[in-house]
Amino acid sequence: MSRAPGGGQSGPDPARDAPRPDGALVWGHATQPDHVDAMAQLAGRLRAQRPGVTLLLTATPEAPLPETPRAGVIHAALPADRAPAVEAFLAHWRPDLCLWAGGDLRPVLIAGADRRGVPLYLIDADEGALGRSGWRWLPDAQRSALGRFMAIHARSDAAARHVRRMGVPERDVTVSGVFREGAVALPHDEGLRAEMAEGLRGRPVWLAAMVQPDEIGLVLDAHRAVSRLAHRLFLVLVPDDVADAPDFIAALDAGGWRYTVWSGGAMPEETTQVLLADTRGEMGLWYRLATITLMASSFGAGRQGRDPNEPAAHGSAIMYGPNVRRYLDSYRRYAEAGGARIVRDSETLAAALGQLIAPDRSALMAHAAWDVATTGARVTDQIVDLVQDTLDLLEAG
Known part of the structure; x- marks a missing residue:
C-alpha cells in the first residue's frame, strides 16, 4: 500500500470494501510487523471462546499485511487522518472496540472513534513510536x-513512564510486556505419547518438520553423519505435504534406511532409524517426543519457513534454514534468546545436531525458547480477557 496524504494509506473506499460482518467486530491496528501475526493469533483465540467475533485489521506501511487473511480476519486500508475519510471508515465498519498497537497515533481517527463511543485500548505502547520526532511540535495533540484511551498497556517501564508524563493517570497504565505472537500447545494423545516414549527407551529423538521433497537429502545426510557417532539416534520425518510421501519413501529405500511409515499402523522398533510421519493433525505428538526440531521449508530460494512458535511451545530446541522471511522476526527473537540456531546445509545441520543431542545442551536451548514463547502467550491472554470483558459489558447494555 502507498502512503496517502494525511498520514493514512491509499486503498479501497470503505463503501467498496467487504460488507461489515454480523456479530461483534474488533478493530485491531498494527504498527509493527510483529503486531500483524499477534493480532491474527488473537483473532483465533477470540473466535475459539466467542464464535462469530471478527477482527478488522488495519496496518501502517511498516507492518504489511499478508495477501491472504486468516480465518475470522478482514483486512482493510487505514483511512487518511482527515475527517471525511475517518467518518466514512467508521460509519462503514462500526467497530465494537479498538485495539491500537504500538504508537503512531492518528489524532483525527482516534478522536472520531471516541466520539462514536468506540472503546479504545492502546496495547504494546512503545516509547519510541509514541515519542517520534513529529510529536515534539504537537504535544497537546498527543x-x-x-x-481518549480507556486503558493503556505498555510494553516496558520506560514506555509507561512516557505515557504518564503525557498526563495519563497512573490507574489507566499497565506494564504488560511485548505483544507478539505467542506459542499455543497443540493437542495430542497422551497415552500414545507415553507408549512411544517407552518404546524408544531413552533414544535421542529429533524431528525434521515440514520437509519439502528437495530437502529430504539434506536431512537424511545429516542424520546419517550423526548416527555414525550416536547409533541409536531416531528421526521423525514429517513432509510438509503428506501427498509427497511417495517421494520420501523412495529416498528412504534408496538410502537403505530402516524405517516405519506411520500411516501403515506399525510402531517403530529398536532397530528403526526413521519414522515417516505421513498423517495430518499429529504435530503435537511429534513435538513432544523430540528434544530437537528442524523447522524445514527453509532451504532453497523462494522458501519462507514455518512457524517456530510450534516447537517452542512443546519444549523443543529449534534449528532452521536460512530462508525464513515469513517468520524472520520470530526466528530472530528466538535466536537472540538462545532458543534457536540457524543451519545452512547438511554439514552445518549435522554439526548442530551432533552438539544438541547432548541432553544438557538441548534442554538449555529448549528452555530459552520456552521462555520467549510463553511471554508472548501471557500478554495475549491479558488482551483476550480485556476484549472479552469489554464485549460482555457492551452486550449487557
Whole structure:
C-alpha cells in the first residue's frame, strides 16, 4: 500500500470494501510487523471462546499485511487522518472496540472513534513510536489522543513512564510486556505419547518438520553423519505435504534406511532409524517426543519457513534454514534468546545436531525458547480477557 496524504494509506473506499460482518467486530491496528501475526493469533483465540467475533485489521506501511487473511480476519486500508475519510471508515465498519498497537497515533481517527463511543485500548505502547520526532511540535495533540484511551498497556517501564508524563493517570497504565505472537500447545494423545516414549527407551529423538521433497537429502545426510557417532539416534520425518510421501519413501529405500511409515499402523522398533510421519493433525505428538526440531521449508530460494512458535511451545530446541522471511522476526527473537540456531546445509545441520543431542545442551536451548514463547502467550491472554470483558459489558447494555 502507498502512503496517502494525511498520514493514512491509499486503498479501497470503505463503501467498496467487504460488507461489515454480523456479530461483534474488533478493530485491531498494527504498527509493527510483529503486531500483524499477534493480532491474527488473537483473532483465533477470540473466535475459539466467542464464535462469530471478527477482527478488522488495519496496518501502517511498516507492518504489511499478508495477501491472504486468516480465518475470522478482514483486512482493510487505514483511512487518511482527515475527517471525511475517518467518518466514512467508521460509519462503514462500526467497530465494537479498538485495539491500537504500538504508537503512531492518528489524532483525527482516534478522536472520531471516541466520539462514536468506540472503546479504545492502546496495547504494546512503545516509547519510541509514541515519542517520534513529529510529536515534539504537537504535544497537546498527543496528550489529547492518549487521553481518549480507556486503558493503556505498555510494553516496558520506560514506555509507561512516557505515557504518564503525557498526563495519563497512573490507574489507566499497565506494564504488560511485548505483544507478539505467542506459542499455543497443540493437542495430542497422551497415552500414545507415553507408549512411544517407552518404546524408544531413552533414544535421542529429533524431528525434521515440514520437509519439502528437495530437502529430504539434506536431512537424511545429516542424520546419517550423526548416527555414525550416536547409533541409536531416531528421526521423525514429517513432509510438509503428506501427498509427497511417495517421494520420501523412495529416498528412504534408496538410502537403505530402516524405517516405519506411520500411516501403515506399525510402531517403530529398536532397530528403526526413521519414522515417516505421513498423517495430518499429529504435530503435537511429534513435538513432544523430540528434544530437537528442524523447522524445514527453509532451504532453497523462494522458501519462507514455518512457524517456530510450534516447537517452542512443546519444549523443543529449534534449528532452521536460512530462508525464513515469513517468520524472520520470530526466528530472530528466538535466536537472540538462545532458543534457536540457524543451519545452512547438511554439514552445518549435522554439526548442530551432533552438539544438541547432548541432553544438557538441548534442554538449555529448549528452555530459552520456552521462555520467549510463553511471554508472548501471557500478554495475549491479558488482551483476550480485556476484549472479552469489554464485549460482555457492551452486550449487557
